[in-house]
Amino acid sequence: MYQLTHVTKSYSGSKNTVTALKDVTLTIPKGQMVAIQGPTGGGKSTLLQMLGALDRPTSGEVVLGDSTLSKLGDTKLARIRAREIGFVFQGFNLIPTLSALENVETALAPLGLSNEERTSRASAALESVSLGERMRHLPAELSGGQQQRVAIARAIVKNPEVLLADEPTGSLDEDTRDEIMELLEGIWREKQLTLIIVTHDSAVAKRAERRLHIKNGTVKEL
């Protein structure tokens, strides 16, 4: 479960300060599927970074389970990201020189598993996203939808508590978008993890149990 209390995030520039999140207080129960919508520059990505332990708030508190993310150091935050949080990006963010299987394995590298176990779990994750036949392919040899499936396999291979998706269908056509959303929903239901999706797409947002709208750093329930 996430608990955000009076979270404010400001970025100081050379001339002025931009406040991306303003006094956000929010609770997201474990296992909920949440969609975050809002205009560009409204604070969606900043909120996702707070939830994903990628950044700390300027003030306020972010708690994930038993961990107060806003108070942890870089090493502990990296450990939490390695074990409890999975990321899916709009641009897939696969490593171009690694095969699909090796890309998925990168998420297991920090866990200190044996080579065999790492390969076995990565293979299973790719099988679960229907890419068992493409394990040895480089990202450049895969379609956009297939690349996003690899990215999803990389996010779920460590069995995280939370899956954060930043515009997961933003680079895909409608048919592929639906396929990916069905895949994400299937994983959410099967693994009972918390799924938080940032999206511009209302069709994607409507699939969520709960929809939040963020504008000018302020969050509202829809």
Place this chain on the structure above:
Amino acid sequence: MFITYLRRELVNRRKQTIIIAVGMALAIALVIIVNSVAAGVKDAQTAVLGSVYGVGTDITISKAAAAPGANGTAGPGQRFDFGPGAGSTAAGTTAVASSRLTAGRSTATFDAASLGTVTGEAGVSAAAGVLSLNNTTFDGKLPDVNRTEQGSDRAQTGDGSAPTDGPGGTGGSSFNINSFTVLGLDPSESAVGPLSSVTLTDGRTLASDDTGTDVAVLDSAYATTAGLSVGGTIDIGGTSFQIVGLVESSSGDATTASNVYIPLDVAQNLSGESGKISSIYVQATSSDDIATLKTSLEAALPDNTVSTQSDLASSVSGSLSTASTLVGNLGTWLSIIVLAAAFLIAILFTISGVTRRTREFGTLKAIGWSNRRIVGQIAGESVVQGLLGGIAGVAIGLVGVLVVNLVAPTLTASASGRVGGGFAGRGIEAAGGPGAAGGRFGQAAHAAATSDVVLNAPVTVSVILIAVALALAGGLLAGAVGGWRASRLRPAEALRSVA
């Protein structure tokens, strides 16, 4: 994962890997070649010095020669005095022959008791005193000396004027002057000194029981030139010496320190330098103590000049000296510049790579990779690139050294020292016809030790290890800089900058 990722990066970013490796390879190759050639030049210098001063000689002690004419010393040249009854006269021409053994003009002698002072110093392993001499023989026909008093007087003064008025206008002169170097040394001391660096080619070398006897050992090159051999005799200072052995330099083409070697006591008596020596060769107990020993010897013998091997190295001139300067200055600086350039290329490419892979590292941080793991990955890639360059550089460097050794350039070296070592004996011949200018009686030439040394560039394991270590250091440096830059990337900023 580390190995897989590293392999994939190096293979798929081939161009960057090749550029870094090639830059590093060229630098490492240059370091190996310069080091090897420098070692070869140093060996050559040691060989030249060894042929003059003897193998194992750490320090030489000599005395600066007084300027000609200073302190009442004789001016240049040697004198040959012929009395009214000298030689045999026939048909208005007098045939004369004379041989003189004297200390060389550039050689100053000093009390042989100094040898005892030297051996009494702490840190001296062995010491030997030698007397460096020149033997000049004169033989030929002169106008009747009783009738050409004025001309012979000029000749005797050594001022270079020759008799111009032969008897009856039909006389004139015809004479030969031959000169060779003679080194008197202690026959019982073979550990240090000029004879410690020679190889016996015929007969025997001087032994302890040769003290006081008229025996000589000849440089084989001189013996060939002079047509002398073991079993024959050689006239030194008017005394006939039996030739008992021939020697040549142990170091390649270099000749030995002197043309003729005779027992020290005999040399002293014949030259009128009783109780005198011209140089002392000193072997130090430890090569680490040479500087200290030099200082103490200078204090013990304040009137003498004490020179170490490194001091003597400066006396080597010729193309060997040019090569030494070239390698020492240009080679070293070129190596440093190329090495610095290779390091810079590696660093710049690594930084460029980190910048280009911002999204990659941001993503890895987002999925839980620690800074340490990412820095390790980048450093690993750089080290392997440096290592590949190092291995290629060692291969190129070895080929370069092989080429140098195949070409085997011959360097000419001259070692002019106070020891006054002469190489191939020079006969000075002059002939004067009627009324023509005759030859100078005084020997004006002071022979310098010149020899040809084939440059051989040795490669040692330590040089290769140093080269590989340099390549690794370059890789580590580039990896450290690149890793530091990657570690400063905050995951949120890295991902945001890409977005």
